[in-house]
Amino acid sequence: MYNMNRGTHTCDFCGIEMYWGNTDDIYGELCGCEVCGNTFCSKCFIDREGYEAYMDMMRFTGCIYCPTCYESLFK
Numbered sequence: 401m402y403n404m405n406r407g408t409h410t411c412d413f414c415g416i417e418m419y420w421g422n423t424d425d426i427y428g429e430l431c432g433c434e435v436c437g438n439t440f441c442s443k444c445f446i447d448r449e450g451y452e453a454y455m456d457m458m459r460f461t462g463c464i465y466c467p468t469c470y471e472s473l474f475k
Contacts, residue, residue, distance in 0.1 A: 401439055402439075403417065407419065408420075409430050409439050410439065411427070411430060411439055411440050411441040411444055412438040412439050412440060412466070413438075413440050413441070413444040413466075413467065414427070414441060414443070414444050416441050416443075418430060424441075426443060427441040427442065427443045427444075428441055428442025428443050428446075429441070429442055431445075431464050431466075432464065433464060433465055433466035433469055434463045434464050434465070435463070435465055435466070435469040435473075436466060436468070436469055438466040438468070438469075440466045440467060442454065444467060445457075445466070445467050445470070448467040448471070449467055449470055449471070453470065453474075457470065
C-alpha cells in the first residue's frame, strides 16, 4: 500500500513501511505482486514460501507474485 503523505509503501502482510527501492537488513526489499497488486517484503515471502522459492521466482518465472498468489499458482 502506498502512503501519499510520507511517500512510502507498506507491506500488506507484515506492515513494515519503507521507501520503494530501499533495502532493509531484516525485511529486504518491497515488491509488488503482478497478479493482485499487493505489496510485500522479501521477508514475508521467504517466511511463507522459503528462500529457494523466492530466488526461483525472481530468476525464472518472469513475473513477481505475492506469497498468496504464489501459493495458489504453484502449490
